[in-house]
Amino acid sequence: MPSPAQTLGANVGLALTISTSSIDLSREKNGSNLNLMHVVVTGGAGFIGSNFVHRTLETRPQARVTVLDSFSYAANPASLAGLPEDRVRVVRGSVADLELVRRVLGDAEDPVDVVVHFAAESHNDNSLRDPLSFVRSNVEGTVVLAMVAAELGIRLHHISTDEVFGDLELDDPAKFRPDTNYAPSSPYSASKAASDHFIRAFVRSHGLRATISNCSNNYGPRQHPEKFIPRQIIGLIEGRLPRVYGTSENVRDWIHVDDHNDAVWRIIERGEIGETYLIGADGERTNTEVVREILRAFGRGPEEFVRVTDRPGHDRRYAIDASSTLGLGWRPQHQDFREGLAETIQWYRDNPSWWRESAALAEARYREVEEELPQEGH
Template sequence: MRVLVTGGAGFIGSHFVRTVLGTGYPGFDDAEVVVLDAFTYAGRPENLTPVRDDPRLRIERGDIRDPQRVAEVLAGTDLVLHFAAETHVDRSISGAADFVTTNVVGTQVLLQAALDQGVRRFVHVSTDEVYGSIEHGSWPETHPLEPNSPYSAAKAGSDLLARSYHRTHGLDVVLTRCSNNYGPHQFPEKVVPLFVTNLLDGRPVPLYGDGRNVRDWLHVDDHCRGVALVAARGRAGEVYNIGGGTELSNRELTTRLLDAVGAGEEMVDPVPDRKGHDRRYSVDWSKIRDELGYEPRMPFDRGLADTVAWYRDNRAWWEALKR
């Protein structure tokens, strides 16, 4: 089986690739993995160093917005795992164009190439942010899409395109929507690695607004295992939420990170809130649990401690990224 992983040098995609070529996932034992990545600021060749010499891995540089390049790399592919995206909300607020072209146009290019070349299955990896903000309860997969940032709006557009290729053309497409990921190799613009690396350098951490915005935290290993389950046994045309089961306010998360590095409250720097900042995310992941047997396995306290330790022990990976 040949698997194309878009964004395979990024945080989540590279974790999937390293795991497939290491301990593996059921159904992927003989997989040949092709990584397609544009190697922009967040796609790091170093993320693939542990598996770079694996004979089952091929790394291709290319932009998913380029139909000719996508068609070349996609040839002979059985399964597409589409992780590639522009993802940072703050960047989308200051400039939305790359988010629209990469997340929407790039996804359409991939879907068309997959259709043209007879790919057996296309897994589109999305986010809970497409649902908007929820005050109480949790979103099921059937909840209307109500994105509030240019990033989440672009992802919602890509979700609808993926669904349309299944409905219109019969392409075997399955969608996943995950909650907030954390873990090693995450680019230090996202809250966990940003705060950890700041604190390791003795610098304050910028906490938005009143710090009461709530997120559900999902370790990258649990997320990738959920994606593998959906790829192997998910129903065509369906959406599967993937959650972590640990809801924390940003203030609570900050307190845990301060404790993890032995820093005090004086290291918290309150800053004006982000434009359009969603108050709370919470996904109902009972569907993937009931249909595919998914459960998050990484306890949050252990996952966070392991993540902090990774950044402490791998300073060379992130120092240059923060200059």
């Protein structure tokens, strides 16, 4: 069996060098004026995390990145292919592995300035079938990171979701705010709610220098084929009609992944320790509207999709009040959803080798889920 930390080598062409030297516990930094040089990105081979790595290298030419990822089914080594070896290293392992996290964060040769914590199990359907795996990754992993970051005095930013707030009525003008009560409705959102509370507890009890962001639904390149938008895109590329749950009138607040990651950097650089920031781009659309926009881009009719039995606990509406993050000077740049969607579709057309295998596995899992759902009239 390989050790929990190993080089991905030929898979991504990046080197792994973990120092086991003594950990310097004396480093202190001002939470709002970090001289960011070495960034640890957990879940950096997943959708949002890998895009964060690319975005960081593009916009911060002096930054160095260490990716810590377990490389579960939702991660893709190809998302990190071609990155400069002198600026990126990849560590395979779990954020719940305390000793590994201590070695990665305690690198005395290249001290870590900030940890950005994306690593999480995130698919609602999977959480209904295997909630314990979500507790291990999303709760235990976050606690381990909080413990070690607090020990070492390292700045931590925790990525969370708007799903911790539950859902809103379709005709309710309200939006989620940082002070909205938590009301998770799936094992996934419950695990993220717990992780948020652990971060807050460590800020108060252990002096952890951390911030939290809760973001709306992301779209863009490198998103796993099990997710809503890429599943419909890939299905149409392969000749299948889109499939949507229930009435498909559920509303999601969409944001381009680059806008999300730019907001994360703004929070790291300007946010206040202990605060929670909500990230959204006023992109509310029903699932029907999104599917029809994808169909339009493929030259198909607006009703060429299939409805399947709704999943249990399917949230009705998410909507973000992003004034907390807008107040830091951040503004979303991808305001034209149709244009952003067209670019995303083109990325999936251009990169079939990236998604083909994982798409086949995702469709097999969806077939199993649909067979388990109660059918109408039964």
